[in-house]
Amino acid sequence: MNDQLRITGITVTPVAFRDPPLLNAVGVHEPYALRAIVEITTDQGLTGLGETYADEGHLRRLDRAARALTGMDVYALGAMYQRIAAGLADDTGADGSGLTGLITSSSTVDRVFSPFEVACLDIQGKAVGRPVSDLLGGAVRDEVPFSAYLFYKWAAHPGAEPDPWGEALDADAIVAQARRMIDAYGFTAIKLKGGVLPPEEEIEAVRALRAEFPSHPLRLDPNAAWSVPTSLKVATELDGVLEYLEDPTPGQKGMAEVARQSPMPLATNMCVVAFDELAPGVAQDAVQVVLSDHHYWGGLHRSKLLSGICETFGLGLSMHSNSHLGISLAAMTHLAAATPHLSYACDTHWPWKDEDVIQPGVFAFADGAVRVPRTPGLGIELDRDALARLHEQYLACGLRNRDDTGYMQRLHPGYRLRSPRW
Ligand SMILES: O=C([O-])C(=O)C[C@H](O)[C@@H](O)C(=O)[O-]
Ligand SMILES: [Mg+2]
Numbered sequence: 001m002n003d004q005l006r007i008t009g010i011t012v013t014p015v016a017f018r019d020p021p022l023l024n025a026v027g028v029h030e031p032y033a034l035r036a037i038v039e040i041t042t043d044q045g046l047t048g049l050g051e052t053y054a055d056e057g058h059l060r061r062l063d064r065a066a067r068a069l070t071g072m073d074v075y076a077l078g079a080m081y082q083r084i085a086a087g088l089a090d091d092t093g094a095d096g097s098g099l100t101g102l103i104t105s106s107s108t109v110d111r112v113f114s115p116f117e118v119a120c121l122d123i124q125g126k127a128v129g130r131p132v133s134d135l136l137g138g139a140v141r142d143e144v145p146f147s148a149y150l151f152y153k154w155a156a157h158p159g160a161e162p163d164p165w166g167e168a169l170d171a172d173a174i175v176a177q178a179r180r181m182i183d184a185y186g187f188t189a190i191k192l193k194g195g196v197l198p199p200e201e202e203i204e205a206v207r208a209l210r211a212e213f214p215s216h217p218l219r220l221d222p223n224a225a226w227s228v229p230t231s232l233k234v235a236t237e238l239d240g241v242l243e244y245l246e247d248p249t250p251g252q253k254g255m256a257e258v259a260r261q262s263p264m265p266l267a268t269n270m271c272v273v274a275f276d277e278l279a280p281g282v283a284q285d286a287v288q289v290v291l292s293d294h295h296y297w298g299g300l301h302r303s304k305l306l307s308g309i310c311e312t313f314g315l316g317l318s319m320h321s322n323s324h325l326g327i328s329l330a331a332m333t334h335l336a337a338a339t340p341h342l343s344y345a346c347d348t349h350w351p352w353k354d355e356d357v358i359q360p361g362v363f364a365f366a367d368g369a370v371r372v373p374r375t376p377g378l379g380i381e382l383d384r385d386a387l388a389r390l391h392e393q394y395l396a397c398g399l400r401n402r403d404d405t406g407y408m409q410r411l412h413p414g415y416r417l418r419s420p421r422w
Pocket of ligand 2: 221223246247268269270
């Protein structure tokens with residue numbers, strides 16, 4: 001029996017999709033978010049999909065990896081990882097904040113390997129007629145809950161028409177945004193992206209959310225915009241209100257200092273973002289919840305490894321998101337379904353986008369959750385016309401790296417990046 005499935009071709013297509021002017025601690029989202037779509041074809045005609053970042057350095061590494069993987073068996077994931085690691089030995093320069101926006105360090109090999117692993121799992125699932133969640137140990141939940149991810153935002157990108165969400169620059173507007181998102185998607189947990197307004201105003205917004213949504217778990221994430229004393233002040237004022245406080249202050253040492261006195265757990269997608277950061281993070285008790293993200297934790301299997309490490313050391317597990325399309329949502333959903341230790345609603349930027357590269361209809365949110373696809377592989381289909389259109393948009397938009405800070409500085413020349421800012 002020939003049980004191998006050989007990779008005969010890999011295409012990496014950068015795309016750009018419309019993105020509203022969402023504010024964060026490092027600036028503002030540009031008019032388009034960039035992603036790369038990875039498509040793997042095999043000698044038996046099966047194809048698989050992956051999605052990842054599309055900043056220039058990352059694209060170059062993806063292309064190198066794609067050439068190295070062609071001809072390999074889609075089941076040889078360990079050997080693929082090794083081959084990518086060997087191929088990138090001279091090219092591990094960090095993409096800095098350009099790649100993921102707010103992640104300051106992570107492993108290049110894990111980021112590059114991830115979309116290929118997801119695409120291979122999509123193929124493996126199709127080959128055996130099982131959903132990807134079954135390949136990860138089996139789903140322990142039929143649906144995966146996500147949180148309402150709220151942002152302070154401008155009404156429009158300068159010179160453009162207002163987007164349907166409108167301006168949100170104070171507590172009332174954040175509550176209105178939450179109401180609208182929850183009415184549309186049914187989310188049962190809420191995350192507010194902070195680090196934008198002075199902390200007192202963000203505390204006021206969280207309190208207003210609590211008044212309007214008395215039973216929704218709430219999170220606040222200022223992306224390391226606060227000093228240790230400011231973090232402790234906010235944590236004390238929001239005692240009993242937040243389920244966790246995400247990355248209040250920079251670095252593991254500062255986080256550990258805050259954690260020692262914080263009444264609520266601290267979560268991170270900034271100071272523990274790679275396997276070599278876990279041991280010092282645990283030793284210092286810097287964080288109590290790690291936000292996994294298969295895009296930089298090395299794919300779905302390695303995200304499950306992360307889950308096991310978190311479980312072993314008594315850390316909670318949540319899930320992080322950046323602006324993403326449907327292939328990523330599919331991968332996140334299968335992973336979350338097959339990760340028993342995950343006990344928080346996952347982050348998603350899904351409501352903020354209005355175009356995609358997959359055929360519509362797979363992911364209908366009900367009560368804030370999506371059903372885990374039971375069809376083979378990831379359970380999604382590429383929309384080739386949409387892919388071509390979003391690739392054209394990429395070529396035309398001129399953006400080649402995510403640069404929230406640069407965009408803000410072009411619009412407001414006095415803007416300076418500071419961490420902590422308050
Ligand atoms: O939890 C987080 O830090 C994120 O979701 C990072 C993202 O880059 C977010 O801040 C954004 O989209 O501006
Ligand atoms: Mg975060």
